Amino acid sequence: MKRLLAITAAAGLALLTACTAGTEVSPTKIEASPTSHDPVTIEFWHGFSADNELKAFADTLAGFKQKYPWITVNATKAIQDDQILQAVRGGNPPDVALSFTTDSVAQFCKANIFQDLNPYLAASKIQADTLFPKVIAEYTQYQGKRCVMPMLADTYGLYYNKKLMKGNQPPKTLTELAELTKKLTVKDAQGNIKVAGFVPTSQMYENAPLHTGVMVGAKWTNPDGTSAVGSDPQWKKLMTWQKELTDALGYDKLEKFRKSFGDEWSADNPFNKGKVAMAIDGEWRNAMLAADAPEVDYGTAPMPVADDQPERYGAGFIAGTVIGIPRGAKHAEAAWELVKYLTTDTDALVTLSNAIRNVPSTLPALQSPKLKKDPNFQTFLDIFANPNSTTLPAHINSVFNQQTLSEAQIKWEAGRAPDLNALLAEVDKTINEKLKLTAGG
Structure with missing residues (x-):
């Protein structure tokens, strides 16, 4: 699906x-x-x-x-x-x-x-x-x-290529994921990425904040429907982690590598081709791998979670x-x-x-x-x-809210928005203004 x-x-x-x-x-x-x-x-x-x-x-x-x-x-x-x-x-x-x-x-x-x-x-x-x-x-x-x-x-989880993992077990925490990503990433003499341990940027296929927010237990809205993005420290935790790993691998190098990929839904998906060791994806990838890349020896696991939330391991979106x-x-x-x-x-x-x-x-x-x-x-x-798995409850501006945070996250990853607190506060403001217009209309 x-x-x-x-x-x-x-x-x-x-x-x-x-x-x-x-x-x-x-x-x-x-x-x-x-x-x-x-x-x-x-x-x-x-x-x-x-x-x-x-x-x-x-x-x-x-x-x-x-x-x-x-x-x-x-x-x-x-x-x-x-x-x-x-x-x-x-x-x-x-x-x-x-x-x-x-x-x-x-x-x-x-x-x-x-x-x-x-x-x-x-x-x-x-x-x-x-x-x-x-x-x-x-x-x-x-x-x-x-x-x-x-x-x-x-349901979303972590896929891993057993050959590219080189005997390592799938990570359970964000720190383990970052360390393993650096360890497994292969670059050529010019520093270009040939194989990525994991692509941390939000533009990577299923890495949208809708799916990754569960790794830190982030909230989208308050009980009254207003945005909780700026006030919930978990979003800052997630985006800081992603930015640090992105910077370590090189944003420009990651973008060049990402833009070389084939269509997500085709046989040219980079996980099928052995270009990424680990990837966030949905359960449907099992059927696609069986049809398009039956030779790939892979495993599946829950997504890693924040280091201070080990009890949430096993949850997903x-x-x-x-x-x-x-x-x-x-x-x-x-x-x-x-x-x-x-x-x-x-x-x-x-x-x-x-x-x-x-x-x-x-x-x-x-x-x-x-x-x-x-x-x-x-x-x-x-x-x-898993009782800690979450969904996004129906919200009148659901698509708009996701798009607003996604656009902000891209700016942050690219280094075009140096103040994360101000950026997330602006996300709240934009979402809440839209909510007022919708409620008033």
Whole structure:
């Protein structure tokens, strides 16, 4: 599953919020199952595009067809959030839509982009609070409205190349990671990096602060929704550590090395090619390595943690794919049957998990004996179950908040913002001003 920051989606959501804020859709009476078995074709949009993902989806939809033979699913692949948003805005949405962007859930719910699923859950007698792990519940609802359901989860950990590790064990603390990075980094006669022990900069693929903040237990927001970035000392701790390691390796050298990489989602990923010894990545990399680089002998481990927080080792960041019924769907009851099947049917979730190596999102699926639990995948199941693992609860300005901190961190790493305290204070100010505008609008 490919987790991308949907900046274009944020722009579309902002526009739709202005058009639909305060417009509530009155739910009609929802039946637990369609009252008619007349043949119906529903449109299903999703973002999957890799061959193994598409095959897994085809197999899963075949199982749905066996259970609901009167419902035909017309699936469209490689759909992005902005396409869903434009379709809703234009009054011609699909019946079911899947999004990789949990960051947008608050906007999806607030602007009624997706319908409130609570009436459907009640009619189907599904207890979401006991079916899904608590951490998942935090990113699939906003202010009591559950407008999307979770369909598989993403968990982040550390991948390491056993050959490049040269017998060293994966680091458990940030100090160990820094020392090992320096030890394993190989440079040529001109000082250019040929192999990196680890690339510490935030622009390195999955190193965004959203994912690395869990290594120090950093907070994004205060209880009132305002920014906690500047007041939480953990962000300063993390960014100071990253800057010191970046400076030790050379920012310009790291950037030259990073810009030589292939596409993150292709066979040219530098971990596949043996160019980095350790990398932060999601559980899906297991399936990609099996498909694109089966010769790589690798292991997985939790991300290292701050030296003064050893009890938090084993935790990681958790997010996931979400799915729902867009406002204006033409066949809502049949659409709900597909949403329910893909998000609550244990065999369907296990089939998808085994094929694309995402973490199942229901407790029964996690406990299924059919779930493949090889050691490298088990790492992510353990991270998912760790009580210190965190997610980013739905926030109306989630994407904006992340973008603001990311831009600040790039300035800091590059040496363009020498005063970290002032930089983080400016992040707070920018985020809080945006929050006031959003609340006022």
